[in-house]
Amino acid sequence: MRLLEAKRAALVLGCCATLAGAAVYTWTGGGADDDWDTCGNWTPHLTPCYPCDADEDATIPASLGGYDVGLITGEIKDLTVQGDATFGAAGGTYAPTMTGDTITITGGQAGTTVIVTDGATLDTQGC
Amino acid sequence: MDTSLLSGAEEDSDVRIHWTLLLSVAAMLLSAVPAGAYYFEWIGPYVTGDWTTATNWWNCETQQYGVPGANDTAAIGHGMVQIGIADVDVGSLIIGPQAHVYLIDGYTLTIHGPDPSTLDGWLEFRGVGVGGSAGHQGCRRVSYLHLAQDVTIHGSGGIVGHDCAGTYYARGVITSATLQGGPAELTLSRDDPWDERPSILGYVRIAAPLNNGGIVGVEGNQRDVLTLTTNAKTSTSDGTWRAAGNGTLSVGVAVSGGAEWIAAEDGALEINAACTSLSGGVLLDGASMEVNQNFSTLGEFEADSTNGDVTIEVAPGRTLHCGAG
Numbered sequence: 001m002r003l004l005e006a007k008r009a010a011l012v013l014g015c016c017a018t019l020a021g022a023a024v025y026t027w028t029g030g031g032a033d034d035d036w037d038t039c040g041n042w043t044p045h046l047t048p049c050y051p052c053d054a055d056e057d058a059t060i061p062a063s064l065g066g067y068d069v070g071l072i073t074g075e076i077k078d079l080t081v082q083g084d085a086t087f088g089a090a091g092g093t094y095a096p097t098m099t100g101d102t103i104t105i106t107g108g109q110a111g112t113t114v115i116v117t118d119g120a121t122l123d124t125q126g127c
Numbered sequence: 128m129d130t131s132l133l134s135g136a137e138e139d140s141d142v143r144i145h146w147t148l149l150l151s152v153a154a155m156l157l158s159a160v161p162a163g164a165y166y167f168e169w170i171g172p173y174v175t176g177d178w179t180t181a182t183n184w185w186n187c188e189t190q191q192y193g194v195p196g197a198n199d200t201a202a203i204g205h206g207m208v209q210i211g212i213a214d215v216d217v218g219s220l221i222i223g224p225q226a227h228v229y230l231i232d233g234y235t236l237t238i239h240g241p242d243p244s245t246l247d248g249w250l251e252f253r254g255v256g257v258g259g260s261a262g263h264q265g266c267r268r269v270s271y272l273h274l275a276q277d278v279t280i281h282g283s284g285g286i287v288g289h290d291c292a293g294t295y296y297a298r299g300v301i302t303s304a305t306l307q308g309g310p311a312e313l314t315l316s317r318d319d320p321w322d323e324r325p326s327i328l329g330y331v332r333i334a335a336p337l338n339n340g341g342i343v344g345v346e347g348n349q350r351d352v353l354t355l356t357t358n359a360k361t362s363t364s365d366g367t368w369r370a371a372g373n374g375t376l377s378v379g380v381a382v383s384g385g386a387e388w389i390a391a392e393d394g395a396l397e398i399n400a401a402c403t404s405l406s407g408g409v410l411l412d413g414a415s416m417e418v419n420q421n422f423s424t425l426g427e428f429e430a431d432s433t434n435g436d437v438t439i440e441v442a443p444g445r446t447l448h449c450g451a452g
Binding site: 107 | 408418427430431436438439441442445446
């Protein structure tokens with residue numbers, strides 16, 4: 001487990017060192033699992049393939065039934081949640097914290113319910 | 128020798144002995160009465176008298192002077208009672224229509240009671256003007272108001288420590304409080320970092336809030352956290368902060384300056400109006416948050432599920448926006 005976490009941390013560091021610049025990623029949930037760092041869960045397909053930099057935005061769109069998102073520990077710029085979502089811990093992570101400059105949750109037409117579970121944390125740093 | 132005189136002296140002596148015996152027996156009987164659970168009336172001066180002065184109180188049951196204790200009921204129909212010599216523990220406190228109790232900074236008023244869910248141990252403020260009743264001397268802040276029971280303020284409202292504008296101040300812990308009648312707001316404060324953090328363990332209901340909204344705020348020199356530590360359920364209406372039931376905090380109006388953090392460590396935080404001046408932010412620690420109006424804060428927002436799931440519900444058409452930017 002620790003080896004897996006270490007690999008994941010290294011991957012995150014490597015990703016964030018890429019500094020791909022400001023980009024907006026939208027969750028599709030099309031990957032093999034629900035993990036944040038699974039390339040198939042995001043569109044467009046950029047490098048890096050998932051948001052992991054303080055200049056990158058992430059959007060979880062509205063979807064029938066909502067999305068499950070497995071968080072990793074990382075930092076992005078802005079997180080926008082437009083529909084029901086459950087944020088848990090990605091496989092191999094323990095109590096991950098995803099930090100952003102802002103977190104915005106929109107109620108949409110039917111209202112939005114966001115659940116944070118599995119010891120995960122959504123956080124903003126504030127001013 | 129005049130034996131009749133001697134005989135009379137002996138009779139007097141016998142009478143004294145009998146009285147002594149009677150008094151001893153009476154004293155024994157009195158001492159056998161369990162302490163506490165007596166009803167005391169304030170008979171002290173209209174102008175300031177101190178709580179700890181025995182001759183200011185009359186035990187209606189034993190017909191004696193005395194200071195009410197932790198199991199007793201203290202009723203003050205009129206007059207001004209100062210708590211400024213020693214801390215006070217009392218079972219129940221009833222403050223009449225022309226009475227005022229105030230604390231000098233540094234002393235504690237603790238109101239006990241067998242069961243918060245009953246009427247026992249209620250603190251009632253009845254008909255005390257918000258701006259101060261007759262003879263009211265200035266506007267004092269509550270030193271420590273530790274309420275183990277519900278608090279109900281009837282009529283035009285009033286509590287020691289208000290600032291003459293309807294703001295109720297308290298440092299320490301409020302289990303439950305109801306402010307009803309006149310316009311009111313409640314501010315919990317902590318001036319020193321080593322003071323107990325302001326917290327509400329039960330509910331606070333403000334029926335007639337000031338400025339279109341009752342305010343439960345936190346002020347002080349330190350970065351205070353208004354903490355809810357019990358299971359909570361809150362309802363809100365009329366733009367008030369109203370936490371009813373088991374301790375959810377509901378925010379119905381913009382929080383006044385000085386309020387920095389709202390933390391829900393358990394229970395729920397309910398946002399029912401735009402609230403943008405939480406400079407510190409919002410902490411949800413195993414709690415839930417319901418947003419019924421657009422809400423934003425520039426402060427930190429943290430939804431931490433380490434101690435339990437966090438649920439955030441945003442009503443249709445509304446937005447929760449937290450953080451810088």
